Amino acid sequence: GQQVMQIPQYQHVQEGEDFTTYCNSSTTLSNIQWYKQRPGGHPVFLIQLVKSGEVKKQKRLTFQFGEAKKNSSLHITATQTTDVGTYFCAGYDNYGQNFVFGPGTRLSVLP
Amino acid sequence: KAGVTQTPRYLIKTRGQQVTLSCSPISGHRSVSWYQQTPGQGLQFLFEYFSETQRNKGNFPGRFSGRQFSNSRSEMNVSTLELGDSALYLCASSLNSYGYTFGSGTRLTVV
Numbered sequence: 001g002q003q004v005m006q007i008p009q010y011q012h013v014q015e016g017e018d019f020t021t022y023c024n025s026s027t028t029l030s031n032i033q034w035y036k037q038r039p040g041g042h043p044v045f046l047i048q049l050v051k052s053g054e055v056k057k058q059k060r061l062t063f064q065f066g067e068a069k070k071n072s073s074l075h076i077t078a079t080q081t082t083d084v085g086t087y088f089c090a091g092y093d094n095y096g097q098n099f100v101f102g103p104g105t106r107l108s109v110l111p
Numbered sequence: 112k113a114g115v116t117q118t119p120r121y122l123i124k125t126r127g128q129q130v131t132l133s134c135s136p137i138s139g140h141r142s143v144s145w146y147q148q149t150p151g152q153g154l155q156f157l158f159e160y161f162s163e164t165q166r167n168k169g170n171f172p173g174r175f176s177g178r179q180f181s182n183s184r185s186e187m188n189v190s191t192l193e194l195g196d197s198a199l200y201l202c203a204s205s206l207n208s209y210g211y212t213f214g215s216g217t218r219l220t221v222v
Contacts, residue, residue: 001170033210042201043154045210088154097167099144101154 002027002093006102014110019076021105023089030092032065032072037104038085046074046087079109113137115214117202123220129190132217136183136204142166143185144211145177148199160185189219197221 003026013019023032031050035043047056049065049072056063062075072089086104093100116135124130136143144159144167156169160179177187183204189196197220203211 042213042215043203043211045212048209090154092167098169099156099159099167101146101156103153 002098002100004089004091004100004102006087006089006105008105009103010106010108012108012110013079015081016078019079019083019107021074021087021089021107023072023074023102025070025091025100027093028069030069030096032069032089032091034063034072034074035088035090035101036085037088041085043088076107079107081109081111083107084109115202115204115212117200117214117217119217120215121218121220123222124192126192126194126221128192129188130192130219132187132189132200132202132219134185134187134202134204134214136185136202137206137212140204140206140212141183142205142208142211143179143183144203144205145185145187146201146203147171148201148216149197154201157187192221194221 005024007022033048034046037043047063052069053067054065060077064073086106088101088104090101118133142161145157147155157171158165158177159167163179174190179185199216199218201213201216203213205211
């Protein structure tokens with residue numbers, strides 16, 4: 001079955017440093033979604049990317065969808081303590097049946 | 112507007128029992144999906160309902176079932192509970208599958 005991996009599993013950064021998490025799927029994705037989950041909270045939708053090579057920005061967050069639509073990245077510039085949480089990527093498998101989440105990257109930001 | 116509401120928030124059940132969880136989506140959202148979140152397996156997709164029909168299904172045994180009513184409210188049922196079913200069960204709704212809004216979840220403990 002389809003597998004979605006994310007690296008790194010954990011990332012500790014000093015406030016103000018940049019952060020990037022990478023998402024890789026074993027199969028082509030029709031689209032990819034990114035979610036953030038704060039400790040003790042529930043996932044919150046950040047963005048959806050659909051087109052090959054697409055790049056979208058939300059303030060300090062930059063999202064990228066690979067040309068082959070099998071990988072994606074989320075980059076945060078100048079992290080803040082409010083960025084703390086786990087970032088998940090997710091997408092539908094080839095058959096559009098199973099919505100698969102990556103294992104997430106847990107970000108800690110030290111003040 | 113009101114978010115996705117899940118009831119109950121916490122539940123303790125005995126192995127072998129069955130349980131029903133409830134989810135009220137955001138008004139106007141016809142798609143409701145369910146997820147299981149555990150520390151070991153992460154976020155896993157259970158199923159998605161749209162206009163009272165199951166549209167997609169993840170890789171869970173038949174003990175996990177769901178339904179959606181005409182008002183889009185959804186219920187998830189787990190029969191013959193096992194210890195491994197202890198998890199946070201999340202419901203999410205969507206207007207057009209462009210991103211899902213999650214509820215706060217029901218934390219189920221099976222003893």
